[in-house]
Amino acid sequence: MLFDRQCGKGSFVGGDEDRISRLPGGILVDIIYLLSLKEAGRTSILSPRWKNLWKHTPSLDFNSQSAFRPNPKKLVNWVDSVIKSHTSPTLKDFRIGFPLDRSFGDSITRWLEFAFSREVEMLELNLEAYPFRYCWYEYYRFPKELSAPTQKMHKERQTIRMNNSRRNDVVRSNIKDDTVFNQETFTIKQPFTIKQPFT
Amino acid sequence: MAAETGTPTTLTLKSNDDELFSVAESAAILSVTIRNMVEDGCAGGVIPLDNVDGKTLASVITYMNGISAIPADEEKKKSYRDKFLSDKDFETLADMVLAANYLNMSCLMDAVSAKIAQVMEKKSVGWVRRKFGIENDYTPEEEAAVKEEHKWTFEGVETDDDN
Structure with a gap:
């Protein structure tokens, strides 16, 4: 499930839900790319959503x-x-x-x-x-x-x-x-x- | 929209909550998505942007106007971007990066990604989870297995209970 659908209005309501994990995988990989390799690898532990994202850096x-x-x-x-x-x-x-x-x-x-x-x-x-x-x-x-x-x-x-x-x-x-x-x-x-x- | 002689062409953009915005074509074509529409002659009338809400679009247009007013000077553009993003909370940044992705504006996407990455740098897993409200739905066994698989990510790192 690397690439989520693009979310428009109404998809993210409220400020306390797990907003970052709902960003499309391609955007999260762009973010991970900017981290050091060890930091990138550590994102795998955040949650199952993140487990394999760093492997695309x-x-x-x-x-x-x-x-x-x-x-x-x-x-x-x-x-x-x-x-x-x-x-x-x-x-x-x-x-x-x-x-x-x-x-x-x-x-x-x-x-x-x-x-x-x-x-x-x-x-x-x-x-x-x-x-x-x-x-x-x-x-x-x-x-x-x-x-x-x-x-x-x-x-x-x-x-x-x-x-x-x-x-x-x-x-x-x-x-x-x-x-x-x-x-x-x-x-x-x-x-x-x-x-x-x-x- | 027909351009009158000497007057800059203006485009009308419509957000997904039906707000209309006028923006100079020269600024709007920072978005490759919009530029392609203009080049294909599809930018007459109102351009609907189905994935961007009014609040975000207003902000993106502020950015388009601001950055396109700066002459080709990468240093100045960068300092404008930093200033523009400096007071944005994470919710806004997430909206912005999605809009920039949809509008295909790489300079804005890169700047927002960098800003989010900065927040994650040199932080423990627990801190990042709390900061972004990331729901950890690993079972303890799964989490232990992922940690084992990624043991190298903790080499040389000062660990604490947070990790």
């Missing part, structure tokens, strides 16, 4: 926020469980902002594939290690090949920002041979494939 912003020494395993599970229940066919933005090294490479690659399959407009991957924290930090390497879907791309607006903090980790796209994917904002104007230049 087009914004998935994963940040470890205040955690001084975040638990990577926990964070990975968090992303995995949100992705599993998320149902919006498209994404305005998808952001990962916590230190993850190569041992989580398979998960990271899956997330990228997920974001591309949802026609993401803004993708931000910031896996930088905290300074002095991870002495033996092995940086994530992009897979040999990773393709964005070709159909229905938001061509003019799609932006990818990746910060993997590895000086030599140069990733090229098939748009321009010299496009460097590292620590740059990059606007995609056509379907693309990320290719690793080295073996």
